[in-house]
Amino acid sequence: MRKILLVEDDLSLIEGLKFALSKHGFDVTVSRTLQEAKKCFDQDEYHMILLDLMLPDGSGFELCRAVRQTSNVPIIFLTASDEEANVVMGLDLGGDDYMTKPLKLNELVSRMNAAWRRSxxxxxxxxxxxxxxxxxxxxxxxxxxxxxxxxxxAAEYRLLCMFMQNPKIVLSKEQIMQKLWDGRESFIDDNTLAVYISRLRDKIEDHPKQPSFLITIRGMGYKWNIE
Incomplete structure (x- = not known):
């Protein structure tokens, strides 16, 4: 059974979609806020995300950006807005498709299947x-x-994925903090990042005090070195 994360705050739409998609054999988990969706995504594995653009505590774009740090799971935006700028932004951030409300269930299921085939x-x-x-x-x-x-x-996992997806590239501390936390966690500074790096090294390096994978480039940042 394919597991779907439905991120939507409209109760009437939630009930209709959950009922209809369940009849098609999908296991649907509902999140009504951005933070709830992030927690669900961190704690479980999904085969697709159906993502509303406007959420009570933020934008669906933010979740898409966060998901794409670690996963290629298909994402379809569901929104009342069909403005070209929003469509382009959603696709540029890594969305696989974009549907405007009101939704036609048969078309949605067809687009879901098409996204799975393409990916x-x-x-x-x-x-x-x-x-x-x-x-x-x-x-x-x-x-x-x-x-x-x-x-x-979760932070160590995000860090490791980021480095492994950018092998042999020096990443500055500012790049790392901006990419991983996107300015949302103001308590993250150079010292905190150094602690995360040290803890990650303790788990992945053969000799953490003399790292050979995750190395420091003095005055520049960090680099994932491939042996």
Whole structure:
């Protein structure tokens, strides 16, 4: 059964979509706010996200941006706005499709199936990141070192994915903090980032005090080095 994360705050639409999609064999989880959706995504694996643009505590664009840091799960925007700027922004951020309300269920299901078909090969290829004996299973949210599962926090996981997706590229501290936390967590500073880096090294490096994977480039930032 394919698991769907429905991010929508309109109660009448939620009930209708959940009932209809369940009849089509989908397992639907509902989130009515941006923060609730982020928590659901961090805690479970989904095969698709149906994402409203306007949420009580923020924009669906923000969730799309966060999801694309670690996952290629298909995302379809559901919104009352069909303005070209919003459509372009949604697709540029990594959305797979865009539907305006009121929705036609048969068309929605067809678009969902089309998104799965289009993404099939690409998602198989991008389902894992692997280097230096470290494997990240993106769709499962798992990290293994030499085949053994590692227990990472959400922040450590995001950091590792970011570095592995940008091998041999020096990333400044500012780039890392902006990309991972997008300015939402004001308590994140250079010292806090250094703590996250140190904790991640303790878990992934053979010799954390002399790291060979996640290395510091003095005066510039950090780099994921491939041996």
């Amino acid at each position: 099939g090969v690409a998602k198989e290829q991008a389902a894992e990141l692997s280097a230096n004996g470290i494997t990240v299973k993106l769709l499962e949210g798992r990290v293994l070192k030499n085949g053994i599962d590692l227990e990472l926090t």
